[in-house]
Amino acid sequence: MIEYLIDGPLWYFSLAVFVIGVVWQLVSIVFASRKQDLSVARDSATSGAIRTIFTRFVPHKEISSQITIQVVAGYLFHLGLFALLFFAAPHVVFLEHNLLGFGWTPMPHWAFIVSAQAAFLGLIFLWLRRMVNPVSRLISTLDDHVAAILTFVVMLTGCFALLEGSTGLRLLHRFSVELWLIYFPFSALMHTFTFIPSRAFTGAWFGRRGIDA
Amino acid sequence: MKIQTLLLLVGLLLPQLALADGPPEQKNFPQGVSTERLGDELWREVRQRDMQSSGISQVKGVDSGILINARGDQWARFRMDQLSTFGGIGIAAIFAIIVLFYVVRGRVPIEGGLSGNMVHRFTDYERVVHWTLAIVFLFLAITGLILLLGRPLLLPLFGKEVFSILASASKEGHNLFGPLFLVSLIMMLISFARRNLYERGDMTWLLKGGGLIGDGHASGGFFNMGEKTWYWMVILIGLVIAISGLILVSPNFGQGRLIMGLSHVVHTIGAIILIAVSIGHMYLGSIGSEGALEGMKTGYVDINWADAHHDRWGKVCHEENLIIPAEEYARLQGQKPGSTDEMATAEQGK
Numbered sequence: 001m002i003e004y005l006i007d008g009p010l011w012y013f014s015l016a017v018f019v020i021g022v023v024w025q026l027v028s029i030v031f032a033s034r035k036q037d038l039s040v041a042r043d044s045a046t047s048g049a050i051r052t053i054f055t056r057f058v059p060h061k062e063i064s065s066q067i068t069i070q071v072v073a074g075y076l077f078h079l080g081l082f083a084l085l086f087f088a089a090p091h092v093v094f095l096e097h098n099l100l101g102f103g104w105t106p107m108p109h110w111a112f113i114v115s116a117q118a119a120f121l122g123l124i125f126l127w128l129r130r131m132v133n134p135v136s137r138l139i140s141t142l143d144d145h146v147a148a149i150l151t152f153v154v155m156l157t158g159c160f161a162l163l164e165g166s167t168g169l170r171l172l173h174r175f176s177v178e179l180w181l182i183y184f185p186f187s188a189l190m191h192t193f194t195f196i197p198s199r200a201f202t203g204a205w206f207g208r209r210g211i212d213a
Numbered sequence: 214m215k216i217q218t219l220l221l222l223v224g225l226l227l228p229q230l231a232l233a234d235g236p237p238e239q240k241n242f243p244q245g246v247s248t249e250r251l252g253d254e255l256w257r258e259v260r261q262r263d264m265q266s267s268g269i270s271q272v273k274g275v276d277s278g279i280l281i282n283a284r285g286d287q288w289a290r291f292r293m294d295q296l297s298t299f300g301g302i303g304i305a306a307i308f309a310i311i312v313l314f315y316v317v318r319g320r321v322p323i324e325g326g327l328s329g330n331m332v333h334r335f336t337d338y339e340r341v342v343h344w345t346l347a348i349v350f351l352f353l354a355i356t357g358l359i360l361l362l363g364r365p366l367l368l369p370l371f372g373k374e375v376f377s378i379l380a381s382a383s384k385e386g387h388n389l390f391g392p393l394f395l396v397s398l399i400m401m402l403i404s405f406a407r408r409n410l411y412e413r414g415d416m417t418w419l420l421k422g423g424g425l426i427g428d429g430h431a432s433g434g435f436f437n438m439g440e441k442t443w444y445w446m447v448i449l450i451g452l453v454i455a456i457s458g459l460i461l462v463s464p465n466f467g468q469g470r471l472i473m474g475l476s477h478v479v480h481t482i483g484a485i486i487l488i489a490v491s492i493g494h495m496y497l498g499s500i501g502s503e504g505a506l507e508g509m510k511t512g513y514v515d516i517n518w519a520d521a522h523h524d525r526w527g528k529v530c531h532e533e534n535l536i537i538p539a540e541e542y543a544r545l546q547g548q549k550p551g552s553t554d555e556m557a558t559a560e561q562g563k
Binding site: 020069113116117120121124125128129131132133134135137138156159160161164165166168169 | 386
């Protein structure tokens with residue numbers, strides 16, 4: 001019964017909430033009403049937007065030494081999670097059979113292990129830094145902690161189910177993924193998609209005013 | 214021709230007749246393998262020889278010529294009978310002693326109570342490194358203990374189905390998190406090694422049992438002798454655990470069964486020692502000693518705590534005027550002056 005629920009209705013429900021929720025949020029952002037900018041353009045807003053999307057991948061020189069932990073841990077976590085999500089052999093097979101109808105070459109097992117370890121170390125570092133730094137702790141909300149913990153649980157149950165020999169562990173991982181998908185559109189996890197329009201908006205605003213930032 | 218055929222038949226049948234009608238006593242061949250109850254005797258000889266018997270196999274690899282590894286059986290018995298039994302008893306005994314100590318002695322208070330005036334002790338990075346190591350260590354300790362003690366302790370409680378899931382999850386989690394322990398350990402070594410070098414005055418702390426023996430105060434620097442010893446235990450035993458763990462988790466670098474068995478024993482004994490001592494560390498760093506947790510929680514400690522437990526470092530803080538008043542500390546923590554836990558406790562102390 002539980003197996004049927006997790007593999008069937010709950011999976012489709014969580015997927016629907018995720019897709020509809022993400023699309024709804026992005027459409028809301030794109031079509032949000034904004035004040036018309038009446039200032040005389042000093043430079044191109046478009047080039048400013050494109051430039052900022054990419055330059056923000058590297059920290060500013062002035063503060064880079066102060067945020068080394070966040071930058072290194074951030075890259076470890078995000079690149080590790082990306083590799084796990086799209087190149088782990090079980091995920092490639094799952095996406096091929098259940099969603100896309102086509103697959104691609106998965107990464108070897110050793111790369112899977114290294115990616116998982118990088119992602120875990122990065123996430124633990126980021127969350128601890130959020131907890132120990134007084135400023136980060138003050139500006140963190142309950143949502144930030146729930147999102148981090150839920151992501152950690154998804155990764156942990158995935159690592160538990162690595163052998164693919166236990167139905168119980170597979171269901172536990174899938175159930176945690178379903179909770180994560182349902183939570184995703186209403187949380188800080190949306191930065192997966194919103195970081196691009198967010199950077200573009202800031203870049204366009206600066207670009208139009210001729211600010212090099 | 215007929216005679217030759219008859220002799221051949223007799224020659225072929227004689228051994229069979231001898232086997233069928235022979236006396237019940239054992240027949241030993243020169244090679245030392247009995248033919249009585251052929252299967253049992255043969256396998257017993259293969260398994261229980263004093264020396265390791267190696268043969269020839271088409272399979273090329275480490276130990277591939279060994280049919281049955283008798284030492285593997287010894288290792289399995291040692292693991293089941295001694296390692297898990299005494300390891301479990303050892304950890305339980307340490308836990309019981311600490312509970313008893315807390316019941317008898319209670320929380321060790323700071324003489325004069327907390328002042329609310331703080332000194333900076335650890336940076337954000339140092340605390341992140343400490344807690345990363347702590348989280349990874351606890352995860353590995355729990356999963357490792359499930360693997361070591363799960364069969365006698367958890368199997369009767371949860372049943373085979375649940376325990377198999379738990380054991381499988383623990384094995385995968387333990388193997389995946391193991392290398393993270395080594396990474397955290399190296400970061401710990403780099404961040405804290407210099408301040409944990411032994412110096413003059415540390416032996417006095419040890420002779421006074423950290424203040425438990427006699428009435429005199431046990432003098433300590435930034436880290437006292439007990440903390441330094443715990444630190445080097447973590448680094449050195451931790452490295453032994455990590456390296457033996459890597460030998461176990463990567464059995465494709467030419468290591469044979471003997472090295473694997475030894476690595477497992479070393480890994481487990483080292484882990485049991487660290488887990489047992491870490492219970493004491495966790496106790497003293499939290500409920501056992503007033504004001505101790507603040508250092509790793511906020512990065513700051515009360516100056517009275519520094520004077521009580523690390524007087525030589527406390528003296529430097531006084532001399533160099535490193536003390537931060539309570540109001541300033543509250544501002545640094547983003548709190549309204551007078552609202553910190555330390556202030557409340559300090560008021561209670563007065």
